Amino acid sequence: QQQVKQSPQSLIVQKGGIPIINCAYENTAFDYFPWYQQFPGKGPALLIAIRPDVSEKKEGRFTISFNKSAKQFSLHIMDSQPGDSATYFCAAKANYGGSQGNLIFGKGTKLSVKP
């Protein structure tokens, strides 16, 4: 079974801080690495995604850094705000066999940004 390992489980930062969430994967049969954001009472929603041939992608205050050789990727949130408080999931999209449309999710990081 393919795995994506995510850390930390929870994170508390002050407003304006830069929380960093890390993920690692175990094989190379993935072709996209998206991040999802989930607010309480809602389903997860796509936040940002990166392909494995790109080392960094930035959208607004959110940046993904990708290290292909280390099989690791991370999410940075610049100038974090209380409204960013949510659970964040990293994921990897499978590109093999009968599971080509599937996502393998990390276990999630609960982020709390204090005012």
Place this chain on the structure above:
Amino acid sequence: DVKVTQSSRYLVKRTGEKVFLECVQDMDHENMFWYRQDPGLGLRLIYFSYDVKMKEKGDIPEGYSVSREKKERFSLILESASTNQTSMYLCASSFGTQAYEQYFGPGTRLTVT
């Protein structure tokens, strides 16, 4: 706006009951998925479907079955509910095998007593 709706937000059932969770998407997506979400365990895939009448087991299919008779509708069935199936159930859909964006419904919080 893509919309994925789930039949109930909250559901309470008794052990041994047959439970149906319905999911409908309005974007003509080929792929549909059922996940369960538990604290500390993230999102775990129960079943998925890439086409009408097609279904494939995910990582934790035991105790569940699914039905997809129409493209827009994907049902999750608990044949005989047990207390360890108390969880948040999330339905999602996506367009094609290249899609990394899945659209999620709001979830159904199922409690089995």
